[in-house]
Amino acid sequence: MPQWETYLTDHAAAYQEELLEFLRIPSVSALPDHAEDVRRAGEWVERRLTEAGIEGVRMLETGGHPVVYGEWLHAAGKPTLLIYGHFDTQPADPLALWNNPPFEPVIRDERVYARGASDDKGNMLVPILAVEAMLKTAGTLPINLKFLFEGQEEIGSPQLPAFLAEHRELFACDLVISADGGQHDEEQPSINVACKGLSGVQIDVRGAHADLHSGVFGGAVANPIHALVHLLDSMRSPEGKILVEGFYDAVVPLTDADRAHIAAVPFDEAAYAASLGVAVLVGEPGYSPAEQLGARPTLEVNGIWGGFQGAGTKTVLPSEAHAKITCRLVPNQDPAAIADLLAAHVQRHITSGVTATVSRLPGQAKPYAIPADHWGNQAAAEVLEEVYGKAPYYTRTGGSIPVCELFQEHLGAYTVSYGFGLMDEQIHAPNEFYRLASFARGRVAYCKLLAHLGAR
Amino acid sequence: MPQWETYLTDHAAAYQEELLEFLRIPSVSALPDHAEDVRRAGEWVERRLTEAGIEGVRMLETGGHPVVYGEWLHAAGKPTLLIYGHFDTQPADPLALWNNPPFEPVIRDERVYARGASDDKGNMLVPILAVEAMLKTAGTLPINLKFLFEGQEEIGSPQLPAFLAEHRELFACDLVISADGGQHDEEQPSINVACKGLSGVQIDVRGAHADLHSGVFGGAVANPIHALVHLLDSMRSPEGKILVEGFYDAVVPLTDADRAHIAAVPFDEAAYAASLGVAVLVGEPGYSPAEQLGARPTLEVNGIWGGFQGAGTKTVLPSEAHAKITCRLVPNQDPAAIADLLAAHVQRHITSGVTATVSRLPGQAKPYAIPADHWGNQAAAEVLEEVYGKAPYYTRTGGSIPVCELFQEHLGAYTVSYGFGLMDEQIHAPNEFYRLASFARGRVAYCKLLAHLGAR
Numbered sequence: 001m002p003q004w005e006t007y008l009t010d011h012a013a014a015y016q017e018e019l020l021e022f023l024r025i026p027s028v029s030a031l032p033d034h035a036e037d038v039r040r041a042g043e044w045v046e047r048r049l050t051e052a053g054i055e056g057v058r059m060l061e062t063g064g065h066p067v068v069y070g071e072w073l074h075a076a077g078k079p080t081l082l083i084y085g086h087f088d089t090q091p092a093d094p095l096a097l098w099n100n101p102p103f104e105p106v107i108r109d110e111r112v113y114a115r116g117a118s119d120d121k122g123n124m125l126v127p128i129l130a131v132e133a134m135l136k137t138a139g140t141l142p143i144n145l146k147f148l149f150e151g152q153e154e155i156g157s158p159q160l161p162a163f164l165a166e167h168r169e170l171f172a173c174d175l176v177i178s179a180d181g182g183q184h185d186e187e188q189p190s191i192n193v194a195c196k197g198l199s200g201v202q203i204d205v206r207g208a209h210a211d212l213h214s215g216v217f218g219g220a221v222a223n224p225i226h227a228l229v230h231l232l233d234s235m236r237s238p239e240g241k242i243l244v245e246g247f248y249d250a251v252v253p254l255t256d257a258d259r260a261h262i263a264a265v266p267f268d269e270a271a272y273a274a275s276l277g278v279a280v281l282v283g284e285p286g287y288s289p290a291e292q293l294g295a296r297p298t299l300e301v302n303g304i305w306g307g308f309q310g311a312g313t314k315t316v317l318p319s320e321a322h323a324k325i326t327c328r329l330v331p332n333q334d335p336a337a338i339a340d341l342l343a344a345h346v347q348r349h350i351t352s353g354v355t356a357t358v359s360r361l362p363g364q365a366k367p368y369a370i371p372a373d374h375w376g377n378q379a380a381a382e383v384l385e386e387v388y389g390k391a392p393y394y395t396r397t398g399g400s401i402p403v404c405e406l407f408q409e410h411l412g413a414y415t416v417s418y419g420f421g422l423m424d425e426q427i428h429a430p431n432e433f434y435r436l437a438s439f440a441r442g443r444v445a446y447c448k449l450l451a452h453l454g455a456r
Numbered sequence: 457m458p459q460w461e462t463y464l465t466d467h468a469a470a471y472q473e474e475l476l477e478f479l480r481i482p483s484v485s486a487l488p489d490h491a492e493d494v495r496r497a498g499e500w501v502e503r504r505l506t507e508a509g510i511e512g513v514r515m516l517e518t519g520g521h522p523v524v525y526g527e528w529l530h531a532a533g534k535p536t537l538l539i540y541g542h543f544d545t546q547p548a549d550p551l552a553l554w555n556n557p558p559f560e561p562v563i564r565d566e567r568v569y570a571r572g573a574s575d576d577k578g579n580m581l582v583p584i585l586a587v588e589a590m591l592k593t594a595g596t597l598p599i600n601l602k603f604l605f606e607g608q609e610e611i612g613s614p615q616l617p618a619f620l621a622e623h624r625e626l627f628a629c630d631l632v633i634s635a636d637g638g639q640h641d642e643e644q645p646s647i648n649v650a651c652k653g654l655s656g657v658q659i660d661v662r663g664a665h666a667d668l669h670s671g672v673f674g675g676a677v678a679n680p681i682h683a684l685v686h687l688l689d690s691m692r693s694p695e696g697k698i699l700v701e702g703f704y705d706a707v708v709p710l711t712d713a714d715r716a717h718i719a720a721v722p723f724d725e726a727a728y729a730a731s732l733g734v735a736v737l738v739g740e741p742g743y744s745p746a747e748q749l750g751a752r753p754t755l756e757v758n759g760i761w762g763g764f765q766g767a768g769t770k771t772v773l774p775s776e777a778h779a780k781i782t783c784r785l786v787p788n789q790d791p792a793a794i795a796d797l798l799a800a801h802v803q804r805h806i807t808s809g810v811t812a813t814v815s816r817l818p819g820q821a822k823p824y825a826i827p828a829d830h831w832g833n834q835a836a837a838e839v840l841e842e843v844y845g846k847a848p849y850y851t852r853t854g855g856s857i858p859v860c861e862l863f864q865e866h867l868g869a870y871t872v873s874y875g876f877g878l879m880d881e882q883i884h885a886p887n888e889f890y891r892l893a894s895f896a897r898g899r900v901a902y903c904k905l906l907a908h909l910g911a912r
Contacts (some may be wrong), residue, residue, distance in 0.1 A: 316759070
C-alpha cells in the first residue's frame with residue numbers, strides 16, 4: 001500500500017469534518033446577497049490548498065466572483081495538468097422541501113446532505129486532499145499541477161472567458177482534469193465525452209399599465225398570462241419536439257455509430273421513471289430517452305410567474321407575466337444564434353394587445369466533445385478500471401460544463417471529466433447529497449491518476 | 457336647503473378625517489394574517505353606526521370574517537330598506553407599484569389614495585353619514601332601515617349564504633340598497649341592472665417528485681410548466697373565445713333588445729384602450745367590447761407560478777406548476793357546473809408524465825339581474841337625475857356582487873345598486889383612489905333617496 005493511501009485512511013475523519021465546514025458557507029453565486037459568501041468559500045479553498053502544500057496560492061479577481069489559483073511545478077520534464085472545480089453552489093429554494101437547512105450539513109446513512117455537497121464542493125475537495133496525501137508522504141508529486149477553482153460556475157461563468165483570455169500563460173497546461181462531474185453508478189465507472197451547451201432567455205410580457213379588476217376589464221383587455229402561455233405552448237410540442245423556427249437547423253445529426261455508442265449503456269426506462277416519481281418518460285419523438293437526455297437539444301421553461309400567487313382568490317387581470325427558458329445545445333448549435341431564434345419566435349407569435357421583450361440570461365455555453373480515445377481519457381479509463389474493477393462507459397451528459405469549451409478555446413487543451421458524483425444525488429434540487437464512499441474512493445483515484453499520468 | 461344638507465356641509469372636513477382613519481385599517485380578507493384587522497374594521501363600523509344614531513348595533517359571527525348589523529325601525533307603515541356594503545379590502549400587492557403605502561392614505565388633487573378607498577370603504581361610509589345627518593337634524597328618518605356590512609366580500613362571502621339563511625327574519629326587508637358600486641362618470645349617473653357570476657379554480661400540476669437539473673433530466677422527463685401552459689392555452693383562443701368543452705351551453709343568448717340597450721351607452725374603444733395603456737382591445741369574436749365586458753362570460757388566469765423566479769439563471773426542471781383561474785358568468789351559468797367543466801377539461805387535455813388536480817377557489821357567485829323598471833330603480837333614477845341633471849344609463853357590470861343574488865335567494869328582495877365609485881379608480885389594483893367629490897355627492901344622494909322612498 002503506498003504511503004499516501006495510509007495517510008488518506010488516517011485522515012478520513014478529519015477530511016469529513018472539513019467537508020462539513022466547507023458546506024456551511026452559503027456560496028450561492030446567483031443571488032447578489034451571497035456574493036460575500038462566495039468570496040468566503042474562495043478564501044476557504046485558498047487556505048486549504050496552502051495547507052496541502054500547494055504553492056503560489058492566491059485569489060484572482062475576475063470582475064465578478066473570484067478564481068482561486070495554485071500550482072506545484074517541480075516535476076521537470078513531465079506534463080502539466082490543470083485541475084478544475086467550483087466552490088459556488090446553486091440556490092437552495094424551495095427551502096420547504098429540504099429535510100435539513102441546506103447550509104447546515106447533516107450526515108445520514110453515510111451521505112452528506114447539503115446544497116453543494118455533490119455539485120461541486122465534495123468533488124472539488126477530493127483532488128486537494130489527494131495531492132496533500134502525496135506531498136505530505138513522498139514530499140513530491142509525479143507530475144506538474146495547476147489549480148483553477150472558480151466561484152461562478154452555477155451562473156455560467158460570465159467573467160471566465162475574458163479572465164482566461166487574459167491569463168493564458170498562467171493557466172497554460174497539457175490537459176485539464178475536471179473535478180466537476182460524476183460516475184455512472186456506485187459500481188460502474190464512466191468517462192463523459194460530451195456535454196451540452198446552454199442558451200437562456202427571459203420573456204417579459206406586458207399588457208395594461210397596471211393590474212386590473214378581472215371582472216370589470218376581463219373580456220376586452222388582453223391578459224399577459226394568456227399571451228405568455230400561448231407563446232410557450234407554441235415553442236414545444238407536448239412530447240418535447242421543439243417548434244421554434246430554425247431551432248434544429250445547425251444540429252449535427254447523430255450517426256449510427258453515435259447511436260450504437262449510446263445504446264451500449266444500459267438504460268432501464270421503467271426504473272428511471274420510477275426513481276423520479278413519474279409514470280412515463282416523455283421526449284422528442286424518434287429518439288430513445290438516452291438519446292434525448294444526452295445527445296438531443298432541449299428547451300425547458302425553468303420558471304414562470306405573473307399575477308396573484310397568494311392564498312385564496314384575487315380577481316386580477318395582471319399587467320405582466322414572465323418566464324425563464326433555457327435550451328441545452330448539441331454540436332454545432334451556437335448559443336447566441338439560438339437566443340436570437342427564440343426572440344424571433346416570440347415576436348412572430350405574440351398575440352394582440354400585449355408586448356413582449358426577450359433578454360438573454362447569463363450562462364451561455366457552447367456544446368463540447370472530446371474524442372473517446374484521447375490520451376487523457378485512456379489514462380483515466382485504466383485507473384478507473386483498476387479502482388472499480390470494470391472498464392468505464394463512455395457517456396454524454398445533458399448538463400453543461402461551459403469551462404470545457406473555454407479551456408479548449410483559450411488554453412488549447414482538452415478536458416477529462418474526472419469527478420465522483422452520482423446521478424441520484426439531487427444536484428440543483430432539494431436534499432442534495434454526496435456519498436462519503438465517493439469522497440474516499442475519489443481521493444484514491446486521484447492519487448493513482450497523477451501517478452499514472454506522471455509515469456507516461 | 458334641508459337641515460341635513462347644512463349638517464353635511466358643516467361636517468365635511470371631519471368626515472374626510474374619519475374616512476382616512478377607516479382606510480388605515482389593513483382589512484385584507486384574503487390574507488389570514490389580516491383576519492384581526494378585518495375584525496378591527498368591523499369594530500370601527502360598529503362604533504360609527506352607533507354614533508350616527510343607529511340602534512341595536514352589533515357584530516354578528518359568521519364562522520369567518522364577521523358581519524356588522526344595525527337598525528332604525530320607527531317609521532311605522534313605511535317600507536324597510538337594507539343598506540349593504542363591505543369593510544374588507546383586496547390585497548395590496550404588488551406593493552412596489554404604489555405611490556404611497558396602501559394603508560397610509562394620502563390626499564392628492566381632491567382624491568384619497570388607499571387600498572379600499574373606492575372599494576368599498578369610501579362608498580359604504582356614505583349612507584352612514586347621510587343617515588347621521590338626517591337623525592341629528594330631524595331626529596327621525598322617513599323610512600325604516602337595516603344595515604348589513606360584511607367583512608368577506610373580496611373573498612366571495614363564503615360564510616354569508618349560511619349566515620343569511622340563518623338570519624332571514626333579522627334581515628327581512630322590502631328592498632336592498634347596495635353601497636358597493638358606482639356611477640358611469642363624474643357627470644353621468646347610471647344604474648346597474650346585471651352583474652356577472654364568478655367561478656374559480658386552482659390547477660396544480662405535478663411531475664417528478666423533486667425539482668431536477670434541467671440539463672441532466674431535461675428532454676425525457678415532463679416539465680409541469682409546459683404541461684400547465686398547454687392546458688391554459690387549450691382553454692381560450694388568443695382572442696378570448698373560451699374553448700372549455702360545454703362552457704357556453706347554459707348561456708342565455710343576448711337578444712336584439714339587450715344589444716341595443718348596451719349600445720345606447722357611449723363607448724369609445726380607442727379612448728378606453730389608451731386609458732389602459734394597451735394598443736388594441738381584444739375579446740370574443742362576434743361581440744362588441746361593451747358586450748364582452750358586460751354581457752359575455754370570460755375566463756382569466758389571475759395568477760401563475762412555478763420553478764425559479766429569482767434573479768439570473770437557475771437551470772431547474774421544476775416538479776410543480778400552478779395557476780389560478782376565475783370565470784365571470786352570465787345568466788344562466790352555474791358556478792359549480794362551470795368549475796366541474798374546467799376540471800373535466802383539465803383531465804381531458806393533461807399531457808403525459810404529469811398529474812393535475814383542480815380545486816375550487818373560494819368566492820363562487822351566481823350571476824344576477826334586476827328589471828330596469830323595478831320600483832327601487834325608478835326611485836334611484838329620479839334622485840340621480842335630480843342630483844346630476846341627467847337621466848341615468850342602465851348598465852351591466854362584468855364584476856361580481858355575489859350578495860345581490862344571495863339577497864334575492866334568502867330575503868326575496870331585489871338589490872338596487874347605489875354607490876358612487878367611478879371606473880377609473882383603480883379598484884383591485886395599485887393606487888386605488890376615491891374622489892372627495894363623490895364622497896360628498898353620495899351623502900346628498902342617499903338623503904334624497906331615503907326621503908323619496910319614504911314619501912312613496
